[in-house]
Amino acid sequence: MIPFCPLCGNLMFVQEKGARIQLVCNICPIFQVITKTVTSKTYYKLKEIDDVLGGxxxxxxVDSTxxxxxxxxxxxxxxxxxxxRSADEPMTTFYRCCNIECSHNWRD
Structure with a gap:
């Protein structure tokens, strides 16, 4: 949760003042003392990477050469x-070996 100032709506920043930690607004004279530390981690599932060439x-x-x-x-x-790349750059040529046992991919 991102804390915002209740008066002006700007983002409040964390500030250490001695032994206490507080949220302060850079514009208004508002501050909130942090009394409890809450931590959590959320691990999002990464999207599977599609093969650039379409699998x-x-x-x-495709043709052979x-x-x-x-x-x-x-x-x-x-x-x-x-x-x-961008439209003004030449196209990239991708190759795959016709030898079924090899099937090595490379580009030009």
């Missing part, structure tokens, strides 16, 4: 082009 389904209907795989040296690779 395995995106590679089903003569591009050598840097991992297994297979002479052909599937490719697709995706606009990953």
């Amino acid at each position: 395995a389904e995106a590679w089903k209907n 003569e591009e050598r795989c840097p991992k297994c040296a297979y002479p052909r690779a599937f490719f697709m082009q995706i606009q990953t």
Whole structure:
């Protein structure tokens, strides 16, 4: 909960004054002494990251070209082009090795 000043509505800030901790408003002469410390942690579930290329389904209907795989040296690779940066930048070409045992992904 974020505390706001009851008079002016501005955000109240935490201030240490000796042994006590209080909330103070920078505009009004209002302060509230903090008597109880409340802590809680909430762990939100992280969204699963989608594959930038669309997962395995995106590679089903793509063309292949003569591009050598840097991992297994297979002479052909599937490719697709995706606009990953702003519109005035060139498209990024992604490759996947045609060798089923390798299936290495890289980009140009």
